[in-house]
Amino acid sequence: MKQPINTIAAIILLLTLAGCQSSDSKNEPPKVDDSTQQIQLGGRSYLLSLPQNYHSSNSYKLLLAFHPSGGTSQEMRSLSQFDKLSSDYIVAYPKSEQVEWNEGCDCNIAHRLGADDLGFTQNVINDIRQRHSITEGEIYAAGFSQGGLFVQNLACNLSDTFKAVAVVAAPMSIQLASSCAPQQPVSIMMVHGTADPVLPYNGLVHSNFGLISSPDAIALLAEKNSGLPYALQKTLSANVSLSSYHNGKQKFQLFSMKDGGHNWQYAGFDSSREILKFFASTGQPELPEHSQLVSTERGQFHVRAMGLNNPGPAVVLLAGPNYNYHSDSAWFAALQPLLAQQYRVYSIDRLGNAYSSTSDDLSYRRFADDLALVLQQLQETQVTLVAFASSSISARWFYQQYQQQFTINAMLYIDPDIPLAHSLSLYQGYPADWYLANLPALIPHLGAGNWTARTQDKLNIEYQEVQQLVGQNNVQLDWSYFEQIMQLRLLIPQQQTRAREIAAYTADLDSYASLPMVSGIPVSVIDSDFEQQQIEQAANEPELVAALQQWQQEGSAWSAEQASLSNGQYIALPNSDHLVPLQQPHSVKQALDWLFNQAQLP
Structure with missing residues (x-):
């Protein structure tokens, strides 16, 4: 079966981040720093970052952040900085079993090798729940590039687990678009550069790895989650426009970065901070101008x-x-x-x-x-x-x-x-x-x-x-x-x-x-x-x-x-x-x- 056109290689070339360290300690999870541990789980691993001033008697929200194809947990942590930006979340950075996530397109290495990434995600959540107090109904996910495609898979197939998800630099595969069937509504945020050369904003025609456009993806996800039919279009700055749907309880938003490439951060738009703002306001629809x-x-x-x-x-x-x-x-x-x-x-x-x-x-x-x-x-x-x-x-x-x-x-x-x-x-x-x-x-x-x-x-x-x-x-x-x-x-x-x-x-x-x-x-x-x-x-x-x-x-x-x-x-x-x-x-x-x-x- 064909691989996506140079997708993996292009993503790896774009990423210039440091890899994570491992440990052979069998008694305690190895520490990456004072607040972060590498957790082994059934032959796989994830990084776990606790908020500053963490106290075991307190309950916290949980955020899972998924790295791009060829990436690592530590790279995603360094890229997103979620655990440094908010003290409200325990943040997990899972590591894919294969070079990429089983994103739901049934078209890549992870699918052919049978990587159960949906099951692994549930196992990570359950493992963290055993270690720490997680606020009921406050589980979130975010992903970059191919990790973002996988987060869409979570929204389609584990919607009863997540309150909201965020996708950066990824439209949606044609296969997942046709099979997506959330069991209950989940808020979704997308961020994408209109000039993305790796996972194109306007979609991709390909026999194995076809993509629908990001505007079509957010419209489809809104419809699948019982969103109202008319999108609110707003210009937020010279470089950022917003297309926003909602259903009265959840919202579905696409932030389009004018001429933006395949990035996590964009000029004038801090994706990490904006994602956290989105997670904190999922129940409030975007208001029209005035x-x-x-x-x-x-x-x-x-x-x-x-x-x-x-x-x-x-x-x-x-x-x-x-x-x-x-x-x-x-x-x-x-x-x-x-x-x-x-x-x-x-x-x-x-x-x-x-x-x-x-x-x-x-x-x-x-x-x-x-x-x-x-x-x-x-x-x-x-x-x-x-x-x-x-x-x-x-x-x-x-x-x-x-x-x-x-x-x-x-x-x-x-x-x-x-x-x-x-x-x-x-x-x-x-x-x-x-x-x-x-x-x-x-x-x-x-x-x-x-x-x-x-x-x-x-x-x-x-x-x-x-x-x-x-x-x-x-x-x-x-x-x-x-x-x-x-x-x-x-x-x-x-x-x-x-x-x-x-x-x-x-x-x-x-x-x-x-x-x-x-x-x-x-x-x-x-x-x-x-x-x-x-x-x-x-x-x-x-x-x-x-x-x-x-x-x-x-x-x-x-x-x-x-x-x-x-x-x-x-x-x-x-x-x-x-x-x-x-x-x-x-x-x-x-x-x-x-x-x-x-x-x-x-």
Whole structure:
């Protein structure tokens, strides 16, 4: 069987590291230095490095680092320096039985000679567990070059052992790509130079040792580990770009080194330190540009902040639901960048939406209190609120409770909920009444993933509808941000949040209806005629048509009265969709400009 084209020879030529020393001592493992021992194990060996200030009563994470083809344990230790960079890990540097690892391609020397490197890895872990206290669920692996290919084999075939793995300077063999079947998700980090001459970044066509590209490899590994479909692309520096996937609990990242070769370290990128950072943050997805998590006593809130250098009061965007009750800052993917050209703009996601943390206690009413805590952390005391759909409940309660604590200059409602009897009867009917009655049984049902497929179907339809909306109106939309936020709705906690918010909607509406109209500040109302589409769809049901027409008339009358009472604007948008922030962001900006001019705000 053919060997990979000069792969082993090329790697050996690239490595100029010192070999490790051995010992014939039978009583104690030979010491390489004060903190490192060479351990013999079933005819094989590994180096074991203990952290500085090691104490046998403490528990430590375990990291296994795998050398490249033709390398040694000591070379990998000298190359990576893991045991010198962190005191949180016990680090093992296993030695391959053959010149290379049995990486899973079924194509090399180690495979032909039957090297059981997967079994050896498990034996090393078990041996270390007998010697030291290892923190449960905190076992990691990293590998360079052909050692990185083997680490991918670990991720595919020992996924229940490792919390996360890191691969440097290695794409993925075609054979392993076709057979990879993790038993449970494991976080994966890849680092690769785009000009790697040994294991090419863009893959390799070869009858014996074919490789898929590193971008294809991370996409495949994300898919195999239940990752969400859309990658987040970020430029981290002139030489480093990132492609990042996640599934809400694990993440899968490729760091691409522009013009980088077959190296462990790269200019401006310390692979060892970055790997340790990755291992420490596997549960936190990479956030899009402009996004941050704001911590409060009630949880962490996802905030997208743009135009921060602009003067004047902050504009705060509050999301509400579409007809599928999906509600998050994806709806502002066109509006916020537009407003940020002139204003300082925050879109703030409620708990359980987008990247915000979750809670069992969720409602639009509750978010008014959460909003006050977030604005305190942002140090924003003067605000203008833009509330879309049911978030009018949050905006109205925020004004009611916090107008003394914050200077609320104005509010802009976009298709607000109408707190009048007929409209309330429709809002509080199906599906709100069904969710309220069935919530205790529904939450575990959702937790088992039973609605994920139907959620995906709805998201696919919504995506196509948004494409049509923005295409017809030549709207500039940040598609990357939209995709990143939209796909989060597939996650189980977000599905459960949606159910809890719908179940709480009846009480939210009752509290909202108890409040009078706002008269102390200008309130403008944008009123689309989205109801007309529902009226046309119900043409064969006269009673339903009459109810929808009354709802439309009641809504328009209430909106006009609220605007008039507060010296705001009533803005009717004919032939418009409910998703006004996506379809007509310029109309929203014009309405906001008017409010700022009325209040003579900068």
